[in-house]
Amino acid sequence: MRAFVGVAGTLLGGAVAVALAGTVLAHATTAPHQLRAQVSGTASTPQGELPHAFLELDTWPDSMAGEHGPSGGSHPDWVSYGPASSLSVPAHSLVTVTIRQYDTGGELNNDFFGTVRGTVDGTATVDGRAVTQVDPTEVGHTFTIHAIPSSQDPLFVSVPLPAVADDAPVLDNGYPAPHVITFSFITGGPGSYVWQCEYPCGDGTYANFGGPMSAQGYMEGTLTVG
Ligand SMILES: [Cu+2]
Known part of the structure; x- marks a missing residue:
């Protein structure tokens, strides 16, 4: 016993x-929590009536307002997306993304990413105005979804996010007023993708594509369709 x-x-x-x-x-x-797009009603699209899902993101000049917590984690000075970098959207749906862009920026090293690509109508709105491209010398970040080569449905969406002016006044929350960018795209079947920023906003390693540009939770993450 x-x-x-x-x-x-x-x-x-x-x-x-x-x-x-x-x-x-x-x-x-x-482990970063996953941000799931919320479905609200349906929308008429070129592919018929589809569920309409909504996703809200922010781009910050540091990492103290997103998934790393107020301390900013181990790299508080790194630029970051928030509130999460692990994203999930429904299959066979219209997904409308709103991004509040709080960061300054500069010149793309490839004008390709200055054009809106892969969205419904090929447009995005910047502060309520429809655009098909932005000034490639005044970009803060981009939101660029890549398809990983596999049998899944191809999905390529790339939207440039204009830079906030260097001399924009800082508000009570410690950041300037953001540019607000919206765009919509249509998903196919279930699949796994990655997204990242294509404006060289990282540290000096690899021509400003190092540091936050090559770390999940900052300027890249995952997008699950399903
Ligand atoms: Cu960036």
């Missing part, structure tokens, strides 16, 4: 240790 209690106690202790380790690991890895 005593041995049984001992074994039970050992097992219980082990279970507690595993549970504690799991808790510690869960905090240590800080």
